[in-house]
Amino acid sequence: MMAIALPMDALVVDDERVNRLVAGKMLAKLGFTVAEAEGGAAALDLLDKRRVSLVLLDISMPGLSGEDVCRAIRERWGREIKVVAYTAHSMPDEKKRFQECGFDNLLVKPINIGRLVAALAEIGIDCGSA
Amino acid sequence: MDNDTGGWQALSVFLPSVYSDLDEDTGGGCVEIVAAFLPSARARCEAIVAAIAAGDAPELKRQAHALKGSSRVLGLERLAALCERLEVAAAEGHGLAVWRQPVEAEVAAAIAALENHLGQG
Numbered sequence: 372m373m374a375i376a377l378p379m380d381a382l383v384v385d386d387e388r389v390n391r392l393v394a395g396k397m398l399a400k401l402g403f404t405v406a407e408a409e410g411g412a413a414a415l416d417l418l419d420k421r422r423v424s425l426v427l428l429d430i431s432m433p434g435l436s437g438e439d440v441c442r443a444i445r446e447r448w449g450r451e452i453k454v455v456a457y458t459a460h461s462m463p464d465e466k467k468r469f470q471e472c473g474f475d476n477l478l479v480k481p482i483n484i485g486r487l488v489a490a491l492a493e494i495g496i497d498c499g500s501a
Numbered sequence: 502m503d504n505d506t507g508g509w510q511a512l513s514v515f516l517p518s519v520y521s522d523l524d525e526d527t528g529g530g531c532v533e534i535v536a537a538f539l540p541s542a543r544a545r546c547e548a549i550v551a552a553i554a555a556g557d558a559p560e561l562k563r564q565a566h567a568l569k570g571s572s573r574v575l576g577l578e579r580l581a582a583l584c585e586r587l588e589v590a591a592a593e594g595h596g597l598a599v600w601r602q603p604v605e606a607e608v609a610a611a612i613a614a615l616e617n618h619l620g621q622g
Contacts, residue, residue, distance in 0.1 A: 389541060393574055
């Protein structure tokens, strides 16, 4: 897999602001330009107006779930956007279900910057020595 | 009272090492993260109490799951473990009323610990 170089635009989608801030600040520290959305519908609206390269997507949200949003992203934009499930769900059967929905990878909360960098490296995003 | 399953009471209210690691990983972002956590935790506590009163197990599970995640990332180990136990109680769907007082007490303890830590900084 060819490594994708920074800088990149990222979108963090989570109904809990604490989780958006945590992931957003880590991504910003790594050199990403970060946007936030507090729900699935807002995320899809934002993606219509502003394309990003990476989406960190919570699963358990009111309204559209993360799985619904991932399916919608794949229908509209194919595989051009990397989508990572950002979730406290980590059961083996759930990981398989996320892959079937079209997620590129899984990042289990609580996160730290090392695990974030590793999860991005697994999908070809090289954060260098940040 | 059947709320001691899982041993959450034996855990620390607050782990400063988790907090300081998060602060480093977020480029000194913890003050802003805590500022977001405090009103969120209070609101989710109220929502949990309301869900318990209404016997609304799905809403209880959703709120407890969200509070578990935001508290764990800040090093609020005991509140996170209690929320995990609440998720189990919600899935079981009975005996929910016993959890009201522990939730209110642990949210208050977690907020006090964070405010105390920030005050020391």
